[in-house]
Amino acid sequence: MQPTLKSTVKCTDREVGEITRIIVDPLSLEVSHIVVGDGTGGQERPVPMSEVQQVVGHVVHLRIPSSEMGRFPVLNRDEYVTTHEVEIAHLEERLHVEPGEVLVPIPDLERNIKRRTFFTNLTHAIGILLGLPLIYPVMKYLMKPMYLPYDNRWIKVGNVNKIKVEDTGVQFKFRKKVKEAFMPEVEILKNVWLLKATPEVLDEVYKGEDMHFRDSQGSLIWTNKRAFPYVAYSGKCPHLGCGYKWRKVRKLPREIFLCPCHISIYDASGKVLDGPAPRPLDPVPIRVSDNGDVEIIDVEFKAGVRDRIRIL
Amino acid sequence: MEPDRLVQSQPTVLERVVAFVDERVGLKTLQAKMLNEPVPGGSRWAYIFGSCLLFIFVLQAVTGVLLMFYYVPSVDHAYASTQYIIHEVDYGWFILSYHFWGSSVMVVMVFAHMSQVFLWGAYKSPRELIWLVGLVLFSIVMAFGFTGYLLPWDQRAYWATTVGVEIMDKTPIVGDFMARFLKGGPTPGQMTLNRFFLIHVMVLPAALMALAGLHIFLFRKAGPAGPFHGGVEELKAKTDYFFPRQVWKDIVAVSVVFVSICGLAFIEPVVLLEEATPDPGDYHPEPEWYFLFMFQLLRLKIFGGELGQFLGAVAIPGAFMLLLAALPFIDRSPERNIFKRPIALVSYVVVVLGIVLFTVSAVINREFLD
Numbered sequence: 001m002q003p004t005l006k007s008t009v010k011c012t013d014r015e016v017g018e019i020t021r022i023i024v025d026p027l028s029l030e031v032s033h034i035v036v037g038d039g040t041g042g043q044e045r046p047v048p049m050s051e052v053q054q055v056v057g058h059v060v061h062l063r064i065p066s067s068e069m070g071r072f073p074v075l076n077r078d079e080y081v082t083t084h085e086v087e088i089a090h091l092e093e094r095l096h097v098e099p100g101e102v103l104v105p106i107p108d109l110e111r112n113i114k115r116r117t118f119f120t121n122l123t124h125a126i127g128i129l130l131g132l133p134l135i136y137p138v139m140k141y142l143m144k145p146m147y148l149p150y151d152n153r154w155i156k157v158g159n160v161n162k163i164k165v166e167d168t169g170v171q172f173k174f175r176k177k178v179k180e181a182f183m184p185e186v187e188i189l190k191n192v193w194l195l196k197a198t199p200e201v202l203d204e205v206y207k208g209e210d211m212h213f214r215d216s217q218g219s220l221i222w223t224n225k226r227a228f229p230y231v232a233y234s235g236k237c238p239h240l241g242c243g244y245k246w247r248k249v250r251k252l253p254r255e256i257f258l259c260p261c262h263i264s265i266y267d268a269s270g271k272v273l274d275g276p277a278p279r280p281l282d283p284v285p286i287r288v289s290d291n292g293d294v295e296i297i298d299v300e301f302k303a304g305v306r307d308r309i310r311i312l
Numbered sequence: 313m314e315p316d317r318l319v320q321s322q323p324t325v326l327e328r329v330v331a332f333v334d335e336r337v338g339l340k341t342l343q344a345k346m347l348n349e350p351v352p353g354g355s356r357w358a359y360i361f362g363s364c365l366l367f368i369f370v371l372q373a374v375t376g377v378l379l380m381f382y383y384v385p386s387v388d389h390a391y392a393s394t395q396y397i398i399h400e401v402d403y404g405w406f407i408l409s410y411h412f413w414g415s416s417v418m419v420v421m422v423f424a425h426m427s428q429v430f431l432w433g434a435y436k437s438p439r440e441l442i443w444l445v446g447l448v449l450f451s452i453v454m455a456f457g458f459t460g461y462l463l464p465w466d467q468r469a470y471w472a473t474t475v476g477v478e479i480m481d482k483t484p485i486v487g488d489f490m491a492r493f494l495k496g497g498p499t500p501g502q503m504t505l506n507r508f509f510l511i512h513v514m515v516l517p518a519a520l521m522a523l524a525g526l527h528i529f530l531f532r533k534a535g536p537a538g539p540f541h542g543g544v545e546e547l548k549a550k551t552d553y554f555f556p557r558q559v560w561k562d563i564v565a566v567s568v569v570f571v572s573i574c575g576l577a578f579i580e581p582v583v584l585l586e587e588a589t590p591d592p593g594d595y596h597p598e599p600e601w602y603f604l605f606m607f608q609l610l611r612l613k614i615f616g617g618e619l620g621q622f623l624g625a626v627a628i629p630g631a632f633m634l635l636l637a638a639l640p641f642i643d644r645s646p647e648r649n650i651f652k653r654p655i656a657l658v659s660y661v662v663v664v665l666g667i668v669l670f671t672v673s674a675v676i677n678r679e680f681l682d
Contacts, residue, residue, distance in 0.1 A: 146489075261596075262607070278620075
């Protein structure tokens with residue numbers, strides 16, 4: 001049989017019973033009532049805490065005579081739930097049932113505090129020793145395809161006889177063979193914009209200097225000569241990588257290169273006329289054979305930065 | 313039934329099974345604890361959004377699993393398998409469209425949920441951590457939208473991802489690494505699709521489940537904030553439990569959400585564009601509508617150039633999120649009434665108007681491109 005800790009309740013004249021339960025206010029988290037039972041399992045009445053005069057040891061003194069107990073209504077248990085059946089935040093830490101904590105003895109073998117600390121630290125140390133060396137292989141595993149060597153193949157994209165007017169963008173679509181990791185080789189559709197440029201436009205594109213292209217080791221792979229009349233722009237907008245077009249826009253007098261994403265506008269020389277682009281269009285390596293066949297290297301640069309940083 | 317007859321009658325098999333399980337699991341106590349949560353000031357329609365989000369997430373998970381029965385995350389099959397779901401599989405179009413519209417409605421609900429918490433001042437002490445975890449959940453929902461968008465591998469998917477990852481690339485120092493890490497290479501391709509798929513179906517759901525659990529745990533620990541006006545006695549008089557009044561309101565709201573998503577799926581079922589390729593053809597790339605304001609923001613000339621782009625794509629959104637995270641620590645006044653918090657009210661209106669304005673101007677800009 002388990003002992004029950006109970007307090008006796010006394011009115012000003014005599015003892016009226018003992019505390020059987022307590023009632024807590026769910027908002028203030030304070031004890032609002034003590035429930036006084038007559039000790040025989042009979043009627044229980046909730047008595048507000050305001051009627052409690054003082055608590056001496058295990059005796060609760062009320063400020064009323066026993067004859068007034070009848071004015072408190074009998075407890076209707078169905079109007080309450082226990083604290084186990086309701087979720088009231090912070091109730092447990094606020095509610096202190098005297099005389100204090102409920103204690104459970106620690107087993108004899110567990111009383112060495114130093115060893116406990118040692119094992120805690122050892123667990124952490126083993127965790128770190130196991131975990132840290134895994135970071136490198138896991139990162140290498142995930143990073144495998146991230147940095148690939150540049151693709152410096154020349155790709156045939158069409159013939160210059162497609163270009164009829166000078167300083168006008170002409171789109172050349174081409175199929176590029178791509179072999180990615182374990183996948184079978186596929187052809188993906190890409191495009192470049194070609195221009196037969198007048199000397200003034202060429203001047204604007206190359207600023208009077210030959211344009212050099214390098215591989216990842218920095219060695220020269222091709223030079224676009226500044227006087228060579230054909231210019232090929234990478235199909236990728238230097239702003240954020242969308243595809244732009246040579247087109248007429250209602251509000252502008254002449255045709256321009258327009259990127260529909262963030263509305264960057266470039267003239268035939270690739271110069272930014274309007275919009276958020278940070279640099280002009282990117283010329284790529286181009287060569288034209290005697291019969292007019294155009295070949296390019298599909299060079300791509302990082303979008304959104306002022307300098308041309310090659311990524312492909 | 314009279315009480316003594318109740319005691320005498322033998323329990324049915326079902327009752328004995330329930331009693332057996334309950335004795336070992338404590339189901340009844342658990343159920344009582346879950347449903348008997350006092351709602352200070354009583355149930356309100358304003359409190360429905362969390363439950364709606366939970367419901368939407370569960371259905372996104374269910375429809376997501378169903379989609380994976382046919383979907384293949386490879387560049388040579390993603391588009392075809394999605395088209396197969398739409399055109400060949402019975403009710404495939406509906407499940408895919410439900411999943412698609414469910415994501416949009418989830419974004420709307422996240423916005424409503426955050427607005428409610430903000431306007432009611434419910435992020436204030438002692439609920440700072442609920443707010444912080446909520447912000448992470450917000451980012452996860454946006455990441456769900458972003459990664460899921462790529463999976464059909466049509467032109468819309470491809471270009472939204474291309475631009476989105478380029479934006480991430482603008483983060484100082486780690487941007488290039490992050491963008492390559494997500495793309496699995498210098499340009500979008502099979503590795504990108506693989507990574508987005510994995511993040512969408514494994515990483516984000518796990519993160520969302522764990523953090524939503526934490527969110528609700530912290531919420532239960534702190535208790536609901538309740539209305540921002542009314543005295544102690546008034547609140548006490550109006551207080552009721554989560555069940556049944558709030559549960560009823562939640563269920564009505566959840567039903568409306570469900571019917572709305574079904575309706576959207578019926579009226580506007582998902583139609584794919586052409587298969588993804590690095591040549592956009594005649595397609596004008598645009599992100600999903602809830603990213604349109606960011607998209608439009610980046611069209612502004614002041615957010616052009618290298619520095620401007622960093623400001624528009626990284627610094628301003630980042631600073632805004634940091635401000636939201638710092639909010640409960642900056643705004644320490646216990647006043648929760650929104651009409652007595654002029655700065656909060658004005659900021660809220662400005663931000664919402666800004667988002668609406670930029671979204672509308674993005675739509676108007678379409679005309680310029682035609």
